[in-house]
Each structure stands twice: as structure tokens, then as C-alpha cells.
Amino acid sequence: MAVEDDIRAIVxxxxxxxxxxxxxxxxxxxxxxxxxxxxxxxxxLALEERFDFEFPDQLLRRSTFxxxxxxxxxxxSVLGEGxxxx
Amino acid sequence: MKTNVLVPTDRLEPTVGRRVGVDLVSVKEVEESLRxxxxxxxxxxxxxxEIRSCQRVRKGAVGYAVDSLAARFAAKEAxxxxxxxxxxxxxxxxxEVVRHEAGWCTIRLSGLAEELSLRAGIxxxxxxxxxxxxxxxxxxVATGPxxxxx
Numbered sequence: 039m040a041v042e043d044d045i046r047a048i049v050x051x052x053x054x055x056x057x058x059x060x061x062x063x064x065x066x067x068x069x070x071x072x073x074x075x076x077x078x079x080x081x082x083l084a085l086e087e088r089f090d091f092e093f094p095d096q097l098l099r100r101s102t103f104x105x106x107x108x109x110x111x112x113x114x115s116v117l118g119e120g121x122x123x124x
Numbered sequence: 125m126k127t128n129v130l131v132p133t134d135r136l137e138p139t140v141g142r143r144v145g146v147d148l149v150s151v152k153e154v155e156e157s158l159r160x161x162x163x164x165x166x167x168x169x170x171x172x173x174e175i176r177s178c179q180r181v182r183k184g185a186v187g188y189a190v191d192s193l194a195a196r197f198a199a200k201e202a203x204x205x206x207x208x209x210x211x212x213x214x215x216x217x218x219x220e221v222v223r224h225e226a227g228w229c230t231i232r233l234s235g236l237a238e239e240l241s242l243r244a245g246i247x248x249x250x251x252x253x254x255x256x257x258x259x260x261x262x263x264x265v266a267t268g269p270x271x272x273x274x
Contacts, residue, residue, distance in 0.1 A: 054153075075201050076153050079169065079216075083161045095236075099212050 044088055045109050052080040064107040069100065078103045085109065091116055141270035143246075145205030147198040148261045154194040169197060169216040177223050194260035195253040196221045202264040203231060203249065207240040214240065221251065229253055231264065245269050 042064075049068065050059045056072030073081070081103060086092050093102070094116065102112045157165045166175050170193065178192045200219045207214065214237035222230050231249040233241050241249070245268040253262045 074149075074153075075147070076149055076157070076197060079165070080153075080157050080160070083157075083164060083168065087161075095215050096212055098215055099209075 041089075041113065042106065042110055045085070045106050045113070048081060048084045048088060049106060049109075052084045053077050062106065064110075065105050067104055068106075069104060073103075085113065089113055089117060141245075141268055143206045143208075143244075143266040145202035145264045145266075146261065147201035147205065148259060149194045149198040149201075151191045151194045151255060151258050151260055154197060154260075155190040158188060158190060158193070169200070171217050171220045174221055177221075191255040191260055195255045195262055198260050199229070199231070199251050199253055199262035199264065202251070202262045203233075203237065206246075206249070206264050206266045207237060207244065209236075209240055212236065221253070241266075 046059065046062075049055070049062070053068055053071075053073040054077045055062065055068065057066075062068075062071060069078075082093055091113075093112075097112055097116070101108060103109060166188075170178070174193075174196055175188075178189045178196070180187050180189050197216075199221045200216050203219045204213055214233075214235060218233060218235035218237040220232040220234070222232050224230065229251055231251050233249075244266070246266045247268045248266070250265045250267075251262060254260065
């Protein structure tokens with residue numbers, strides 16, 4: 039499964055959005071879609087578990103978790119370019 | 125004879141600046157996080173002092189007062205709103221709720237949270253926590269010189 043599919047599955051389970059996932063595009067603002075600060079913690083922990091890493095303190099910013107696309111970019115930046123997450 | 129002198133408020137120089145932050149957290153969501161992520165959730169968000177403060181031992185088993193954990197999470201988020209980070213936000217553990225014996229709480233900052241507080245000129249942070257049923261909330265008031273809190 040591709041990184042993006044994994045991220046979308048985790049967002050669907052942990053972000054507690056007010057909208058169905060099929061309405062969430064790669065650039066949909068997840069906070070605007072209903073994700074709370076506490077839900078973003080669960081999202082962060084689930085992503086760390088799935089991809090076996092820990093978000094460094096410098097990535098603890100709203101923009102890191104603002105969209106599926108942003109999450110993917112930041113995970114790949116930590117794991118290294120070219121990681122396919124499989 | 126006592127005379128009251130009224131001074132128009134626009135002639136008074138403000139001597140204290142304030143910022144206020146508030147946050148509301150679902151107790152049920154904190155309970156779900158604790159069940160799902162366990163120690164990882166606690167260790168990422170709360171200091172050892174906070175964890176001990178929320179520990180409850182019943183019949184030899186250690187549990188956690190999830191309403192108290194939720195109130196502390198709300199306090200941390202309320203502090204972040206007061207600190208107004210422009211970019212990287214302080215890690216949750218750098219904002220600590222310290223409960224005193226009499227029951228009232230204060231805030232202790234470290235790391236980036238402390239740095240942001242100093243940069244803003246904040247001299248004092250006051251916090252009030254509450255929880256009832258499914259929700260927990262916290263209000264934080266920061267005070268300091270007016271020119272530094274704009």
C-alpha cells in the first residue's frame with residue numbers, strides 16, 4: 039500500500055473529521071474539516087506507529103498535520119526521499 | 125466630606141497587558157487515546173509530575189483520572205493560545221500543570237514554551253481547570269507590561 043493510502047486510512051480513523059473521507063482531497067485543511075488539537079495528537083501517534091518514527095519537535099506545527107499532502111511531505115522528509123512506505 | 129473624582133478612562137495609561145486562552149477537550153477522547161496508545165500517549169503529552177498527579181490506585185491496580193488528564197491537555201492548549209507561536213509550537217511536555225496541595229494549579233514552562241513567554245514579556249500565567257461529565261476545560265490568563273503583550 040502506498041504511503042498516501044496509509045495516511046488517508048489513518049486520517050479516516052483518527053482525525054475525527056466532520057466530513058466523509060471521499061470529500062477529503064490531498065489539500066483539504068483537516069483542521070477546517072473538524073480535526074481538533076487532541077485528534078491531531080492521535081493522528082500523530084498513529085502515523086508514528088505505522089511508519090516507525092517520531093515527529094521531531096521542529097515539526098510540531100499546525101502546518102505539519104494540515105492536510106494529507108502536508109503529512110506525506112513531512113513524513114517523507116523525516117524518513118528520507120524515495121521511501122515508498124511499503 | 126469625601127469627594128469622588130471621576131477620571132475619563134481614555135486619560136488612564138494601561139499598566140498591565142493581558143492575553144487570555146481557553147480550550148475545551150472531550151474526556152471520552154482522552155480515555156480512548158489512553159486505551160489505544162497507553163504509555164506512549166502519556167509520555168508524549170504529560171510530564172511525570174502530571175502523570176503522578178492523575179494516577180489513581182484502586183484495589184492494587186493503577187489507573188488514571190481521565191477527566192484530570194483532559195483538563196491538563198486543555199490547559200496546555202490554552203497556554204499555546206496565549207503564547208501565540210508563529211511556526212513551531214512548544215511540545216506539550218514543556219507546559220506543565222502543577223497541582224498544589226490545596227487543590228489549585230499553576231503553570232510551569234520550560235524549553236520553547238518558556239522562551240516564547242519571555243519573548244512576549246509575560247510575567248505571570250494564571251490557570252483555572254474544570255471538568256464535568258464528558259467535557260474538560262481550562263482558561264489561562266497571562267499578564268505583563270502592556271507594550272509587550274500587544
